[in-house]
Amino acid sequence: MKKINIVFGSVYGSAQYVAETLDTALNDAGCQVQLWQPEHLSDFVPPEDELLLVVTSTTGDGDLPDNIAPWFIMMKDRAPYLPELHYAVIGLGDSSYDTFCGGGKQIDALLSELGAKRVGERLDIDACETMEPETEALQWLKKWLPLADSVSQQIG
């Protein structure tokens, strides 16, 4: 399995907790994982021979949290085309907003514009439906890991 870089954006800590929970679960599964703190992301262009997992909540009106927004802008302005990059996105939001999980959707759209390939479906976690987003994320991870494993073998 290729190394997995986890990037998160969070206002109140839920998305951060989901990212930390996935980091632990992936480590326990024997994967090589790096959980990036938002303050270390300024020059981070995800390597194409590694996997990228982004976990982000949504704030304002469909906006990205302040701690991940600079990375999004850097990627939009400066990242090269990344056709070999494989990624996944978990969005946290609240379906009472019209802009449900807008932050995760923005990341997904940007990575797709950069030519990167999503592995599996995006997970949109609704705070109206669950108080334990990490439980949904762990269920999603069970389905995602075999997909990520098979992609890892293809990217050599």
Ligand SMILES: Cc1cc2nc3c(=O)[nH]c(=O)nc-3n(C[C@H](O)[C@H](O)[C@H](O)COP(=O)(O)O)c2cc1C
């Ligand atoms: C001020 C504010 C604005 C929000 N705006 C949105 C939004 O536009 N779309 C959405 O899906 N959720 C929105 N949410 C819900 C949060 O994304 C959700 O509660 C999430 O679980 C928070 O995760 P965090 O603790 O990692 O920030 C908003 C929450 C707050 C407090």
